[in-house]
Amino acid sequence: MSKCTQCIIKRFNSLHKLNHDELENFSEHKTSLIIKKGENLMTEGHTINGLYCIKDGKCKLTKLNTNGKEQIIKFVKGGDILGHRSILSDEPVGLNVTALEDMHVCFIPKGDILDMIRQNSQFSLSLMKNISHQLNEANTSISQMAQKPVKDRLAETLLHLENIFGTDKEGYIDVILTREEIANTIGTATESAIRLLSNLKKDQVIDLSGKKIKITNKNALNNISEGY
């Protein structure tokens, strides 16, 4: 099995605060796994006893509402860690994590993480910083969901997706989502999302090619996201 000490993905997350020996220790206890597209890495309400470090791949974090609708809360890609919120708060997992493409993931047991928090305050602070930042993002999201109309939220979401996943050689946002998933991100009906995407295309703000989306007028999209 590959070693944490040699893994370059850790530089994107709190694990970069660990020294060589600490990483060796993690390496000894870690397991690595592959999550196929469409499979769940975690499931809402379940307990997990460790932290996942995403080596490669993209996933969506969702919540199932009482009405049966899926709400996408967040998108995560390689370099991020998952599951720390649950083990730190001693609560069950709050979100489903579903692979949008095949993922390579490493699992580090809860005990090792908690030990490391006690002995390495830099690691501890880095985790806090990560969660604190996420909390701020979530609060912003609440405000936007509550106050912005669907069109603005769609514009916002497209800009956000490009920020997270970047673009391919042709300039298309580098993630493949169904129209339903886009609708579940902005919190609207699938038909509404489709209609608004069509409108944005007609207005030459974006370009559509199958499921691929290219932002052709970022300025305009920015304005729309702010209600102009």
Added chain:
Amino acid sequence: MSKCTQCIIKRFNSLHKLNHDELENFSEHKTSLIIKKGENLMTEGHTINGLYCIKDGKCKLTKLNTNGKEQIIKFVKGGDILGHRSILSDEPVGLNVTALEDMHVCFIPKGDILDMIRQNSQFSLSLMKNISHQLNEANTSISQMAQKPVKDRLAETLLHLENIFGTDKEGYIDVILTREEIANTIGTATESAIRLLSNLKKDQVIDLSGKKIKITNKNALNNISEGY
């Protein structure tokens, strides 16, 4: 000035993880202040260099949207701490904190907090637990804002307010909010909030007396909040 060692409010937050000497140290550097009703303890975008421990009083945490509307993200009362998210993530404050009634608050400088995180891992873990829990709540909120209709969100909010603030001797929820503030909590127009409150009263689910609200049929309200 009163001492942290003798303050009973700390048992509700992470400060209860500190021993006598550690509290003495905090006491020496802390300042205490009074925030009058309507005044801000923190302002969105500003930097703070410390943590606030709410000794007494109620406040709302809000965000000002690009369209100029205020969104209430959260209600906080005595016993809670504020500002730790900002100092832990090294980001400006994300929310306005406005007193709903006169508040007594203690301020502990950032340096002391960070030192304590490094030396007391129980304190550190307790802070993480607090923020992790808040993140989970925020994620739930996103989902509800995005997917639930206004009526359901109002029901949810009323139940939530009773949970946080409890009831007075006559059974009314123990916080005074304007209709506009209720609207800003659930993310709707003030008129819509007023109308829906009137309907709930007509349906004998709640009782209204001026700004005071009493839940008279919690079961029904629970059902409404889940879409039945």
Added chain:
DNA sequence: GTATAAATATGACAAATATCATTAAATTTT
């Protein structure tokens, strides 16, 4: 490669929610 299913697109209509206007009630100021 054809059949089958799933996803996308679009129109017609219904429901939810916002906006504007006006009145009534409560609160604050003088």
Added chain:
DNA sequence: AAAATTTAATGATATTTGTCATATTTATAC
């Protein structure tokens, strides 16, 4: 206590968004 201001309430109407129906395109299975 009266006047002025703010807040609450309610009707009328406009706008936004959701739902249902159906066609078309795309993906998947055989």
